[in-house]
Amino acid sequence: MTPQLSWYLALSAVLFTIGVVGVLIKRNVISMFMCIELMLNAVNLTFVAFSSFFRDVSGQLFVFIVMTVAAAEAAVGLGIIIAIFRNRESLDVDDASILRL
Amino acid sequence: MVALLFILFAGMAIGCAVSMVAQRNPLYGAISLIGVFISLACLYVTLAAPFIAAVQVIVYAGAIMVLVVFVIMLLNVEEEERPTRLRSLVPIAVVLAAVLFAEAAFIIYFVQASPSTPTRNISDVGLTSSIGAGLFTTYLLPFEITSILLLMAVVGAMTLARTGGLLPPRAVVVPGHQVLARDVLDPRAVNEPEPIHARSTAEVEKILGIEGAPHVTDEDL
Numbered sequence: 001m002t003p004q005l006s007w008y009l010a011l012s013a014v015l016f017t018i019g020v021v022g023v024l025i026k027r028n029v030i031s032m033f034m035c036i037e038l039m040l041n042a043v044n045l046t047f048v049a050f051s052s053f054f055r056d057v058s059g060q061l062f063v064f065i066v067m068t069v070a071a072a073e074a075a076v077g078l079g080i081i082i083a084i085f086r087n088r089e090s091l092d093v094d095d096a097s098i099l100r101l
Numbered sequence: 102m103v104a105l106l107f108i109l110f111a112g113m114a115i116g117c118a119v120s121m122v123a124q125r126n127p128l129y130g131a132i133s134l135i136g137v138f139i140s141l142a143c144l145y146v147t148l149a150a151p152f153i154a155a156v157q158v159i160v161y162a163g164a165i166m167v168l169v170v171f172v173i174m175l176l177n178v179e180e181e182e183r184p185t186r187l188r189s190l191v192p193i194a195v196v197l198a199a200v201l202f203a204e205a206a207f208i209i210y211f212v213q214a215s216p217s218t219p220t221r222n223i224s225d226v227g228l229t230s231s232i233g234a235g236l237f238t239t240y241l242l243p244f245e246i247t248s249i250l251l252l253m254a255v256v257g258a259m260t261l262a263r264t265g266g267l268l269p270p271r272a273v274v275v276p277g278h279q280v281l282a283r284d285v286l287d288p289r290a291v292n293e294p295e296p297i298h299a300r301s302t303a304e305v306e307k308i309l310g311i312e313g314a315p316h317v318t319d320e321d322l
Contacts, residue, residue, distance in 0.1 A: 006209055006212045008144070008148070011111045013205050014118075018119060018121075021122060028178065030127045033169070037161070037165065038121065038134065038137060041137065041138065041141055044153075045144065048145055048153055051150070052150060056226065058235065067156060068247045069250065071160060071164065071251070072253070075255070075258040078172045078258075082172065
């Protein structure tokens with residue numbers, strides 16, 4: 001028995017849901033950031049599964065671009081996190097709910 | 102055989118993801134996330150996509166997670182406490198989650214029941230050469246835009262991480278009449294276009310209004 005396309009889609013949906021739940025229940029900025037990375041990876045799994053099952057390379061190229069965006073997001077996002085920590089001495093999102101210093 | 106591998110790595114991925122959300126310490130969460138990335142790379146191999154699998158390990162499990170762990174260590178993150186407010190919304194959240202799960206199950210059931218599920222044959226879709234050919238012919242413009250995005254990210258990260266001027270506070274001005282960019286000497290004056298005309302360190306301090314601040318003298322040198 002070989003894995004069907006729906007297996008991969010179901011796994012991707014589960015991972016994405018876990019990521020959404022993490023973003024909603026976490027209070028720490030870095031934890032929320034990692035949950036966003038998890039969601040991006042779930043979407044990547046969907047792309048690769050479709051690309052492999054439909055034998056079209058576009059999906060994997062899109063995964064490549066998503067990874068680039070994730071790397072850029074990591075660099076800028078962690079810079080923002082460091083700036084917030086410098087200003088507020090805290091990583092709790094509730095402490096940074098007002099977008100001014 | 103492939104189904105067994107799928108079940109193994111899918112279980113690993115879900116277990117590590119749940120562990121990441123359940124962990125209180127962000128560092129343990131990061132380590133669990135690395136587990137998710139590795140198992141996803143193995144799943145990409147079962148999907149005949151070796152290039153994406155390699156990039157997944159190098160970029161995600163390597164570069165991005167190193168950055169995250171570095172920031173966690175740098176900021177000395179404490180364990181987060183359990184949230185106390187919004188307790189009343191928990192039953193509503195459970196109901197909404199059940200609805201969402203029912204929708205997903207419905208869609209998965211119909212995807213499986215549809216007669217035209219494509220079958221997978223051996224092909225060269227996932228190989229590095231075919232990805233490179235696609236990237237540099239059909240998708241050349243998105244690829245170039247990606248490089249601009251990375252450049253913007255580099256500049257943005259440097260701007261955000263910068264604390265003040267490029268010169269350290271104990272720097273001295275070379276004797277002699279000169280024109281100095283104001284924002285190099287004073288980080289507060291980033292948008293001041295007017296430069297500073299000065300002959301010595303004392304004169305610069307007088308202009309900036311920081312007279313008496315400790316600075317290096319000729320005797321120290």
